[in-house]
Amino acid sequence: MARIGYARVSTNDQDLEGQLKRLEAEGCDVVRAEKISGASREGRAELETIISFLRPGDELVVTRLDRLGRATRDVLNLVHECEQKGASVTVLDPNVSTRGDMGRVVITVLGMVAEMERRFIKERQREGIEQAKAKGKYKGGRPRIDHGRVRQLRTEGLGPSEIGKQLGCSRMQVYRILELPASERPQERTRTSGGL
Known part of the structure; x- marks a missing residue:
């Protein structure tokens, strides 16, 4: 029986630290985290890994319900999958677990x-x-x-990975910005110094 923590934020510039510390303080044996939208389950590899490895008696722990998903249907489907594997889901804020019938009702509400x-x-x-x-x-x-x-750094010879590191974004975001046609580009400001 293991307590497995799951932390999630929607964007790269959001911080996971608070969730990670809380989950570790709650005694989670393993904590997995990802930076991806909770609008759907698509592309949430860490969550899928947790679900696939759950065993009877295990407990999936999140700090808040919206870390599991943004839509009630997705959250309830996740809870159902955990229950099918004999595992439970615990939300720390407010403190509720699906181990009892009442917990399932509270999570639905x-x-x-x-x-x-x-x-x-x-x-x-x-x-x-x-x-x-x-x-x-x-x-x-x-x-x-x-x-x-982004464009300035590219003309200076930096590659997408290095630009991403300097500006605190992903390589894919850099690629998307560089591929934008001129007609769709936001009004750009001229910068005199580095950083964001």
Whole structure:
């Protein structure tokens, strides 16, 4: 019987450290982590590895329910798969486990509430953007990575891996930026110093 921790953040610039420390402090024998969106299960290799290796009596531990997934259906499917293998799921905040019948109900309710909350946030955000556009104040989101700096470093002879290291992003993000046609590029700022 093992306690297996799973930590997840959605983007490369988010920090996993807090989740990792919490899971280790809770006595997880193994902790696996990844930086990928929780919108679907696709591409979440670390989570799939955990699920495939679960044995009867094992416990999958996450700090919060949304670390498992963003959609209630995905979370419930994961819980079901764990139960089929004789394993349980424990969420640390709030402290709930699927070992008892009540835990399964609580996880279902939490998933539904979280999904509804995300829909409300998106709706409010959409309304705010529409109002800002109507007033001529909306200029769109600022790109997280300075596209101009990526191109500048490329012209200086750096490869995608080195550019990614310098700017704190993945090699694939660098490739995507370099492949963008000029018509789709965000307005680029000229930089006089390195860094982000």
